[in-house]
Amino acid sequence: MSYRDLTPGLGTIDVVPRRFRGIVRFVIEWLPLLIVAGLWEYASGTVVPAAILPPITEILNIAVEMVISGQIFPHLRVSLYRIALGLGASIAVGVVLGVGMARIQAVEDFFDIFLTLLYPIPKTALVPLAILWLGIGTQAAILIVFLACLLPVVLNSYNAAQTVDQNLVRSARMMGTDDWKILWKVVVPATIPEILTGIRQAIPFAFIALVSAEFIASNRGVGFEILRHGQIGNYPEMFAVVIIISATAYLAVRGFEILKEKVVVWT
Structure with a gap:
């Protein structure tokens, strides 16, 4: 709260x-x-040795240097590109699937068991399978982000479509609107606030899943940089990259919240 x-x-x-x-x-x-x-x-240096837990001031200085020098940007661009594709695909598929399941019984019957089984699986557990299918690199990371973000979007779209004001639907039918037009011209616009909430929930999942995937399935990106610095004992640099990706995720969430407020007011 x-x-x-x-x-x-x-x-x-x-x-x-x-x-x-x-x-x-x-x-x-x-x-x-x-x-x-x-x-x-x-x-740092009192309770825990500074070699293991560097001072936060040192970490912040290194993070600022990484940003000013541009050292982190190639890896950050790769990671954000993967997030954009994975999250974007999950939004496109999740909205269609969630609304479709809520309004068409056959669609719900077909996908319900699959989504129920997929929901409790930690998506990072699927990284080895993604590597087996797609190899190490961008495609495997995008798949993990997609799977991690899909369910929040589906569930919020599904719940929103089920609770649409039926007076709107009945009014559209009385005006001679067929079911498909009701779905896309009445149901979908009415679900926008809840769909945006699902996307808001999915954004942190995208960053978590991406960094986890890049630990194993990538040779570029911020997750790879965190792992690389940790393996050679550069803990200040490792924590600096963690802070940079955390700040990026925070800015992404807050930026989306501002956009959501404007869209919800408009709708």
């Missing part, structure tokens, strides 16, 4: 004077991270 989820009352953001709310929101969002960073800095 975040401050946005709290209802008005004692201890919520609503009791703070309006001119101070931006500061309070900033503190609520970033104070836990600052506390963790402070504990990390203290633990």
